[in-house]
Amino acid sequence: MSGRCQLRTRLFSRFARNLAAASVPAPCSCPPSPSFFPEAETTSCSTESIDALCRHGFFHEAFDQCLRLRSLKAARRLHSHLRSPPFNPPTTLFNRLIYAYCKCGSLVDARKMFDEMPHRDTCSFNTLMAGYSNAGDLAEACRLFDEIPIRDHFSWSSIIACYTHHNFPTQSLELYRRMLREMAAENSKYSNRFTASSALAASTAVLSLRHGREIHCHIVRAGLESDAVVWSALSDMYAKCGSIKNARQVFDLSSDQDVVSWTAMIGRYFDAGRRMEGLELFRHMFSTCVRPNDFTFAGVLDACSELAVEGLGREVHGHMIRVGSDPSSFAASAVLHMYSKCGNIEKANIFFERMLKPDLVAWTSLISGFAQNGQPRKALLYYDLLLESGIRPDHITFVGVLSACVHAGLVDKGIEIFNSIKEKFELRHTTDHYSCVVDLLSRAGRFQKAEEIINGMPMKPDKFLWASLLAGCRIHRNLKLAKRAAESLFDIEPENAATYVTLANIYASAGKWDEVEKIRRKMDERGVVKKPGSSWIEVKRKVHVFLVGDDSHPLAKQIYAFLEKLQIKMKEEGYVPDTNFVLHDVEEEQKENNLSYHSEKLAVAFGIFATPPGTFIRVFKNLRICGDCHTAFKFISNITGREIIVRDSNRFHKFKNGDCSCGDYW
DNA sequence: TTAGGGTTAG
Numbered sequence: 180m181s182g183r184c185q186l187r188t189r190l191f192s193r194f195a196r197n198l199a200a201a202s203v204p205a206p207c208s209c210p211p212s213p214s215f216f217p218e219a220e221t222t223s224c225s226t227e228s229i230d231a232l233c234r235h236g237f238f239h240e241a242f243d244q245c246l247r248l249r250s251l252k253a254a255r256r257l258h259s260h261l262r263s264p265p266f267n268p269p270t271t272l273f274n275r276l277i278y279a280y281c282k283c284g285s286l287v288d289a290r291k292m293f294d295e296m297p298h299r300d301t302c303s304f305n306t307l308m309a310g311y312s313n314a315g316d317l318a319e320a321c322r323l324f325d326e327i328p329i330r331d332h333f334s335w336s337s338i339i340a341c342y343t344h345h346n347f348p349t350q351s352l353e354l355y356r357r358m359l360r361e362m363a364a365e366n367s368k369y370s371n372r373f374t375a376s377s378a379l380a381a382s383t384a385v386l387s388l389r390h391g392r393e394i395h396c397h398i399v400r401a402g403l404e405s406d407a408v409v410w411s412a413l414s415d416m417y418a419k420c421g422s423i424k425n426a427r428q429v430f431d432l433s434s435d436q437d438v439v440s441w442t443a444m445i446g447r448y449f450d451a452g453r454r455m456e457g458l459e460l461f462r463h464m465f466s467t468c469v470r471p472n473d474f475t476f477a478g479v480l481d482a483c484s485e486l487a488v489e490g491l492g493r494e495v496h497g498h499m500i501r502v503g504s505d506p507s508s509f510a511a512s513a514v515l516h517m518y519s520k521c522g523n524i525e526k527a528n529i530f531f532e533r534m535l536k537p538d539l540v541a542w543t544s545l546i547s548g549f550a551q552n553g554q555p556r557k558a559l560l561y562y563d564l565l566l567e568s569g570i571r572p573d574h575i576t577f578v579g580v581l582s583a584c585v586h587a588g589l590v591d592k593g594i595e596i597f598n599s600i601k602e603k604f605e606l607r608h609t610t611d612h613y614s615c616v617v618d619l620l621s622r623a624g625r626f627q628k629a630e631e632i633i634n635g636m637p638m639k640p641d642k643f644l645w646a647s648l649l650a651g652c653r654i655h656r657n658l659k660l661a662k663r664a665a666e667s668l669f670d671i672e673p674e675n676a677a678t679y680v681t682l683a684n685i686y687a688s689a690g691k692w693d694e695v696e697k698i699r700r701k702m703d704e705r706g707v708v709k710k711p712g713s714s715w716i717e718v719k720r721k722v723h724v725f726l727v728g729d730d731s732h733p734l735a736k737q738i739y740a741f742l743e744k745l746q747i748k749m750k751e752e753g754y755v756p757d758t759n760f761v762l763h764d765v766e767e768e769q770k771e772n773n774l775s776y777h778s779e780k781l782a783v784a785f786g787i788f789a790t791p792p793g794t795f796i797r798v799f800k801n802l803r804i805c806g807d808c809h810t811a812f813k814f815i816s817n818i819t820g821r822e823i824i825v826r827d828s829n830r831f832h833k834f835k836n837g838d839c840s841c842g843d844y845w
Numbered sequence: 846t847t848a849g850g851g852t853t854a855g
Contacts, residue, residue: 242846305847336848376849411850442851474847474851481853509853516854550855578855611855712846 225253233260238268242275251283258292261366274302281310312341336373351381352390359397370397372406379412383419391416406665407435411443418447436467442475449482455722457482458491470502472818473510480513487799487826489521490720506533512540519548522797522824522831528632539570549580552831553840555587574600574609579617585622586830586841592621614644621651626660642671649678653685661685676702676709677802714778714800716786725781734785739776742784746775749814757807779808779825787819803827813837 186586225248232241238257247251261268273296280289293307304327311320324338325329335358342351355378370378375398380392395413403409410433418426430436430444441464448457460491461479464471476499483492489508496514504510511534518527530547531537542565549558562580565572570581577600584593596618600606613636618627629648633640645667652661660681668678679702686694687716701707715724723732732738756775779800786796804827816823817837825832833840 199847239846271846276846278846300846302847307847309847331847333848338848340849371848375847378849380849408850413850415850437850439851446851446852464854472851473853477852511853514855519854538853540854545854547855575855582855609855796855 194845225250226256229253229256229260232304233257235639238272239275242272242279245279246282249283251280251285251288254283255288258288264616270296270303271299271301274300274306277303277310278308281306281313286310286316301327301329301331301334305331305337306333308341309337312337312344315345317341317347319344331370332374336371336377339374339381343377343384343823346384348381348384352378352385352387355381355394358546370401370403372403372409375401375403376406376409379409379416383412383416386420388417388420388422391420400565405434407433407437407440410435411440414440414444415447418451423447423451423453436469438469438472438475441467441469441471442478445475446478449478449485454482454486461495465498472505476504477510477513477524480510480517484513484520486519486722487521487715487797488717488722489518489523489797490717492517492521497834507536507538509540511537512538512544515541516544516548519552520826522826522833524548524552524554524831539573539576542568542570543572543576543579543616546576546583550579550583550586550830553586553833553842555583555585555589558583559587559589559592572604574606574612577606578609578611578615581612581619585615585619585831588842590619590623590625610638610641610644613640614647617644618647618651621648622653622654624655626651626655626657630660640667642668642675645671646678649681651683653688656685656688656781658685658689658691663669674707675703676707679707680709710802712778712800712802714782714798716782716796716798718786718789723782723785725778727778728776729778729781730784732781738781738785738788740776741788742780745784745815745818748818749811750816752818754811754814757810777805779804780811783812783815783823783825786823787815787821792820794821796821798823798825800825800827803829804832807838809843813839 213278225244228244229241232238232244238261241253241257241260245257254276257279257561260266261272261276273292277289277292280286280292289307289310293303296303304323308320308323308327311317311323320338322339324334327334335354339351339354339358342348342354355374358374359369375394378394379391391413394416398404398409398413410429414426414429414433416428417423419833426447427444428442433440441460443669445457445460445464448454448460458479461475464475476495479495480492483489483495492514496517499510499514511530515527515534518524518530527545527548531541534541537545542561546558546561546565549555549561558579562572562576562583565576577596578597581593584590584596593616597608597612600608600612601620613632616632617629617640620632629651633644633648645664649661649664649668651657652664665678665682668675672678679698683695683698686698711722711726713726715722716781717723725732729735730739779798782800783796784797786794786798790796804825808825809832812823812825812832812834814837815821816834823834825834830841
């Protein structure tokens with residue numbers, strides 16, 4: 180039998196089933212296929228196509244169309260066909276209608292339908308219950324669950340997942356145990372792949388390895404190991420409960436690895452901070468028959484952005500082109516973000532211009548990228564273009580726009596945009612918006628206005644706001660306000676060494692060494708340890724990491740010798756080490772030595788040493804760049820003729836011909 | 846006919 184004949188026979192049998200279900204005479208002996216109705220393929224005349232399908236008894240096709248279009252109008256039309264006598268539709272069709280109403284967003288219609296039904300089965304309850312759960316009405320979902328006369332696995336898995344989705348995972352686990360008890364009493368199979376994976380999600384949410392292991396045993400006993408979702412949920416549980424090793428073991432043992440399990444396992448490494456292993460697994464994926472998709476690419480690109488490894492990011496971008504990834508998907512925005520976070524804002528800009536339909540994420544990435552890469556005016560230009568495009572900015576876009584104003588030192592413009600968030604765009608100010616505006620004002624030395632804004636905030640200022648204020652106080656040496664900001668930070672996060680160090684540096688700049696000593700003692704008493712600064716650079720696809728005074732690199736001797744030579748030349752050009760940035764009250768020469776071997780200086784020196792003349796140097800640091808390194812890199816860029824880009828925890832600094840893109844405003 | 850795992854911007 181040819182494929183066409185097979186299709187026709189299948190359609191006919193379905194047609195006959197529908198007719199039998201609807202108890203109506205057949206309109207003709209040879210039914211047309213749904214594709215005979217061209218209007219059924221269009222979205223503009225959904226009700227006409229529903230009419231056409233229902234007239235010929237294609238009810239299930241009509242439901243499919245409703246769901247595809249998510250059209251409430253179409254669902255209501257279908258309802259009117261089911262109501263018209265002499266139709267006597269079976270419960271199945273009514274259940275599908277409840278489902279369609281839920282998917283089209285009308286729980287009122289779904290409930291009405293449910294209440295009108297002459298006979299309700301378990302599926303009717305399950306469908307409406309899932310509808311309430313998805314709409315966020317946990318109470319009504321629970322009420323329905325209690326009313327179900329005979330519960331099946333659908334009922335249990337829905338209610339277990341429902342409680343977890345609404346942040347009540349402990350109750351989910353209690354329900355799972357209740358299910359086991361009730362099913363054991365009825366001698367029925369006690370768990371299936373849906374209830375098991377939902378219960379696993381609950382034990383993951385409460386971070387209970389004990390519960391997770393118990394469910395793992397149920398899975399083995401019930402022989403559910405062949406299901407990809409169960410394996411993935413199991414692996415997720417182990418990873419989130421702290422055992423990435425067990426998560427990987429489960430993944431490796433899985434007999435049914437699909438693209439989702441691969442993507443999730445790679446993501447687990449990233450979440451655990453083990454990005455290199457995540458990238459390794461991604462590469463390994465290419466030796467299997469499972470092909471990565473946009474979710475995989477977006478996750479890996481995000482890790483490349485965090486690690487600032489453009490070489491790997493480009494490799495991922497290349498894979499995306501080869502597999503024909505949709506240039507309008509969210510993964511395309513992740514490509515743009517990767518280029519921007521790797522300091523290649525020019526490439527990000529070109530990529531953006533080639534996007535057919537950039538979404539808000541792409542616009543926001545580009546705007547924030549320009550802001551962080553020392554081109555705030557371009558950020559503001561693209562903000563204007565965004566408004567012209569008709570896409571509405573959201574609160575994250577405004578963080579980028581406001582930070583552009585901060586980097587450009589545009590105080591009045593920043594305040595104007597800050598006010599427009601509420602007045603023009605009718606959005607609520609977030610703490611991030613307040614942090615930006617306080618950053619803007621305090622960097623400009625307008626502390627009175629900054630304090631006014633802080634005192635008028637409807638919410639408690641967060642650590643980012645106080646840290647911005649403290650940074651402004653460091654620039655303008657405002658000791659009084661610095662103390663207030665630091666005290667607030669000590670309350671919020673007493674373990675963060677950066678606050679102590681910044682405050683100590685402010686006192687050190689003012690020569691108040693007794694205060695510096697007090698802070699040092701406070702750090703000792705509280706057991707606060709400075710987060711070690713580390714910098715890294717990618718050379719020939721290999722990442723080289725440096726710590727302060729690090730001599731573990733195989734080329735350490737050459738790097739130090741090269742740095743010493745550079746130092747001499749820099750001094751000849753007028754460089755004076757700025758020892759204000761050293762916390763401890765030590766001799767000047769010792770301070771100078773401490774400065775000379777900061778991780779970022781070692782990474783930059785290695786980059787210049789290991790790459791041919793003219794190559795861009797891109798260094799990344801986990802903390803903020805120190806002030807002395809900032810000055811030193813200006814000299815180094817001039818002496819060596821190299822462009823040096825440093826991405827610190829806050830922003831990018833592009834050093835070229837003795838200047839920095841931040842204009843020393845950081 | 847109804848239920849479970851992966852996603853991008855500060």
